[in-house]
Amino acid sequence: MGSIQLKDLRKSFDGLEIIKGVNLEIKDGEFMVFVGPxxxxxxxxxxxxxxxxxxxSGTIISDDRDVTRLQPFDRHMAMVFQxxxxxxxxxxxxxxxxAxxxxxxxxxxxxxxxxEAARILKLEPYLDRKPAALSGGQRQRVAIGRAIVREPSAFLFDEPLxxxxxxxxTETRIEIARLHETLSGTIIYVTHDQVEAMTxxxxxxxxxxxxxxxCDTPQMLYERPVNRFVAQFIGSPKMNLLPASGEDGKTVMLAGGSKAITVEGGYTGKVAELGLRSEHLRLGSxxxxxxxxxxxxxxxxxxxxSIFVTLTSGEALNLRGVGRELPEVGAEVGLLFEPSDIHLFDADGLALREYA
Amino acid sequence: MVMNAIRWLVFAVAALVMNFPVIATIVTALKTPADVISNASLIPRAITLDNFAAVFTVSERLNIWKYLWNSLSASLIGTILPILLCLPLAYAIARRDFGRDLLLPLVVNLRAMPLIIFAIPLYMMYQTLGLLDTRFGLGLILAVVNLPLALVLLTNAVAEIPRELDEAAGMDGARTGRILTRLTLPLIRPAIATTFVFGFITAWNEFLFGLMLTTSKAVPMTVGASFFFSAGGGGVQWGVAAAVIVVASAPPVILGLIMYRQIGRSMLAGAVKG
Incomplete structure (x- = not known):
C-alpha cells in the first residue's frame, strides 16, 4: 500500500511562504513526478x-494514517538523494x-x-567496495538499493539523475522505469527535466x-494545459504565443489577422493569447x-x-521543420496550422478552450 | 646539477639552524661531563649513555618514572575529556545551530586569555576541593586549556559532513544517538586524531599549572625535569639535564610521528557526488 494525500500543505521559511497550499492525491503504485523550474x-x-x-500547516496522509508530525522513518518511505x-x-x-x-x-x-537488492540492481560484484571506488551510475544504484531493501510504502527520488x-x-531512466514495474511501489520523483517527467x-x-x-497524465498536460505556464513548461521548444482576441465563444481573431478562426468545441471567456506548439505549425505558401x-x-x-520565423506583425515564432527540407534564411513563408491544435488563454493566462 | 647541489646545501643549513637547539641538547646528553665543559663542538669526543643512566639513578628523591606517569595520566585526562565533552556539543552546534552565535565564540575566546589569570582562583578552589597535587586535578585544568581547540576542530569537522548523510540515516530509521556513533564519529576520526595529537602535546608541555598546582605526588615531567638541573648537588650537571629533557620530550614526538598520517585526512570521499 502506498497512497499519499496532501491537504492544503504549506511551508514557510523565516516568514517566507515556499509551499502555498498544495492539495494532491497520489494513488497506490503510481509513478508521480513533480516538475517545475x-x-x-x-x-x-x-x-x-x-x-x-x-x-x-496542512496534513499529509499516508495509507489513511496522518503522518504529518511523524519522524521520517515512521512514515515508511525511502528516499534517494540527489x-x-x-x-x-x-x-x-x-x-x-x-536500515x-x-x-x-x-x-x-x-x-x-x-x-536480493544486489541482484535486482546488478551490484553483486561491488558489495565489498566503498562508495569512493564506484562510478556515478553504480553509486546511484547503491542509493536505490538502500531504499528498496526497506520495502517502503513509497519511494521518494530527489533529482536522482x-x-x-x-x-x-537515459540508461538509468529506463532502469528506474523497469524498477517501478518490478517493485510496483508508489514513486514520487522530483525533476526539472521535462523529458524525464514525460517518459x-x-x-x-x-x-x-x-x-x-x-496534475495530470503526460498526454493531458501536453494536449490540454490548464494555463499558459503549463503550456509553455511542457513541450520543447516552448509553445508559441500570439496576441489574439475573441469573446463570442466560437471564433478568435489573431491580432492583425483578417480571417476569424473557428474554435472546435468552443471556449469560455475573453481571449488574449493564442498558443501554437512548434510541431503543429507547417510551412506553406x-x-x-x-x-x-x-x-x-x-x-x-x-x-x-528548428525554424525561426519573424512574422509580419513583428512576433517571433518557431516551428519544427524536416531536416531535409530546409527553407532559406530570409525566405518569405506562410505558416499553416489546424484549428484543432490551437490553445487559447485569457489575460491572466488561464486556458479557455472547451473540450468535448 | 650544481643548482641541485646548492639547493640541498641550503636545505641542510636551514635544517641545521632550525633544529640547532634539539641537536645541541641531544649531543650534550651524549657527552661526558668533561666534554660538555671543554668541547663546544657538536661532535662529541666520545659518546656515552651515562647521562641517560644517571637520569634514572641520580637521586633517591627524583623518580623520573613517576613524573612520566603523572604527565601521561594528566595529559590523557586533559586530552580525552575535552574530546568527549566537545563531541556532542560540536554536533549540536553544527547540526542544530545550538550556541553557534554565543557559546562557540565565548569558549574559543577563552583560549585568548593568559592562563595566569586563572591561577589564584583556581588554586583556592583546588585547595577547597582537595584537588591540589593530584593527577586528576592537573588533568582537569589541562582539559580546560584544550577545550577551545577541540571544540573548533570538531565543530568544523561535523559541519563538513554533508547534511544529506544525516538525513539519509534518519530516513533509514537511525535516531540521533545512532547517527552520532555510526556516522558522525567514524567520519570525523581524522579530526579527533588531530585534536588528540595537538591536545596531548599542549598538555604534556604545560608547565605553569604543573608548577603551581602540584608539589610532590602529581609533579609532571616538565616540572620534574627542572629538578634534575642541580640533582647531584653543587653545580648544574648539563649532561644529565640534557638527557632528562630528551626523555621528557620523547613521548609527544613519538605520538606525533605515529599519528602524523591521520592528521588532516578526509573520510568523506564518495559520500556525495564530487
Whole structure:
C-alpha cells in the first residue's frame, strides 16, 4: 500500500511562504513526478512528504494514517538523494544493510534482502567496495538499493539523475522505469527535466512558485494545459504565443489577422493569447496562410530542424521543420496550422478552450 | 646539477639552524661531563649513555618514572575529556545551530586569555576541593586549556559532513544517538586524531599549572625535569639535564610521528557526488 494525500500543505521559511497550499492525491503504485523550474518548491514538497522538513500547516496522509508530525522513518518511505548521500566509510553491503540493522532484523533476513537488492540492481560484484571506488551510475544504484531493501510504502527520488552524464541518464531512466514495474511501489520523483517527467510519469504535478499548477497524465498536460505556464513548461521548444482576441465563444481573431478562426468545441471567456506548439505549425505558401513572415534563423538537428520565423506583425515564432527540407534564411513563408491544435488563454493566462 | 647541489646545501643549513637547539641538547646528553665543559663542538669526543643512566639513578628523591606517569595520566585526562565533552556539543552546534552565535565564540575566546589569570582562583578552589597535587586535578585544568581547540576542530569537522548523510540515516530509521556513533564519529576520526595529537602535546608541555598546582605526588615531567638541573648537588650537571629533557620530550614526538598520517585526512570521499 502506498497512497499519499496532501491537504492544503504549506511551508514557510523565516516568514517566507515556499509551499502555498498544495492539495494532491497520489494513488497506490503510481509513478508521480513533480516538475517545475528551479525554486518552484518541488524539492521542498518532497522533503515535507519525507519528513525532513517540518510542515507549517496542512496534513499529509499516508495509507489513511496522518503522518504529518511523524519522524521520517515512521512514515515508511525511502528516499534517494540527489547527491546519493552514501555512507562513505561503509561498504556497499553495509550501506544497503544499514536500515535493516537499525531496526534489528534477524541476520539471515538482512542477508537475504541485501542479496536480493544486489541482484535486482546488478551490484553483486561491488558489495565489498566503498562508495569512493564506484562510478556515478553504480553509486546511484547503491542509493536505490538502500531504499528498496526497506520495502517502503513509497519511494521518494530527489533529482536522482542530475549528477549523471547524458548517456548514463537515459540508461538509468529506463532502469528506474523497469524498477517501478518490478517493485510496483508508489514513486514520487522530483525533476526539472521535462523529458524525464514525460517518459517516466503516470501523472505529472507541475509546480510553480510553491503552487500546484496542474496534475495530470503526460498526454493531458501536453494536449490540454490548464494555463499558459503549463503550456509553455511542457513541450520543447516552448509553445508559441500570439496576441489574439475573441469573446463570442466560437471564433478568435489573431491580432492583425483578417480571417476569424473557428474554435472546435468552443471556449469560455475573453481571449488574449493564442498558443501554437512548434510541431503543429507547417510551412506553406505565403498566399493563403493565416500567418506570414520571413525565416530569420534555422537550426539543423538532423531529422528535424528548428525554424525561426519573424512574422509580419513583428512576433517571433518557431516551428519544427524536416531536416531535409530546409527553407532559406530570409525566405518569405506562410505558416499553416489546424484549428484543432490551437490553445487559447485569457489575460491572466488561464486556458479557455472547451473540450468535448 | 650544481643548482641541485646548492639547493640541498641550503636545505641542510636551514635544517641545521632550525633544529640547532634539539641537536645541541641531544649531543650534550651524549657527552661526558668533561666534554660538555671543554668541547663546544657538536661532535662529541666520545659518546656515552651515562647521562641517560644517571637520569634514572641520580637521586633517591627524583623518580623520573613517576613524573612520566603523572604527565601521561594528566595529559590523557586533559586530552580525552575535552574530546568527549566537545563531541556532542560540536554536533549540536553544527547540526542544530545550538550556541553557534554565543557559546562557540565565548569558549574559543577563552583560549585568548593568559592562563595566569586563572591561577589564584583556581588554586583556592583546588585547595577547597582537595584537588591540589593530584593527577586528576592537573588533568582537569589541562582539559580546560584544550577545550577551545577541540571544540573548533570538531565543530568544523561535523559541519563538513554533508547534511544529506544525516538525513539519509534518519530516513533509514537511525535516531540521533545512532547517527552520532555510526556516522558522525567514524567520519570525523581524522579530526579527533588531530585534536588528540595537538591536545596531548599542549598538555604534556604545560608547565605553569604543573608548577603551581602540584608539589610532590602529581609533579609532571616538565616540572620534574627542572629538578634534575642541580640533582647531584653543587653545580648544574648539563649532561644529565640534557638527557632528562630528551626523555621528557620523547613521548609527544613519538605520538606525533605515529599519528602524523591521520592528521588532516578526509573520510568523506564518495559520500556525495564530487
Amino acid at each position: 528551479s525554486g518552484c518548491g518541488k524539492s521542498t514538497l518532497l522533503r515535507l512528504i519525507a519528513g525532513l522538513e517540518e510542515v507549517t 547527491s546519493y548521500a552514501l555512507y562513505p566509510h561503509m561498504t556497499v553491503r553495509q550501506n544497503i544493510e544499514f 535493516l540493522k537499525t531496526i534489528k532484523l534477524p541476520k539471515a533476513e538482512i542477508a537475504r534482502k541485501t542479496a 542530475s549528477n549523471l552524464d547524458a548517456a548514463l541518464r 517516466l510519469a503516470d501523472r505529472i504535478a507541475v509546480l510553480s512558485d510553491g503552487q500546484l499548477m496542474q 505565403s498566399m493563403d496562410a493565416p500567418l506570414t513572415g520571413t525565416v530569420s534563423h534555422v537550426e539543423y538537428l538532423g531529422a528535424d530542424a
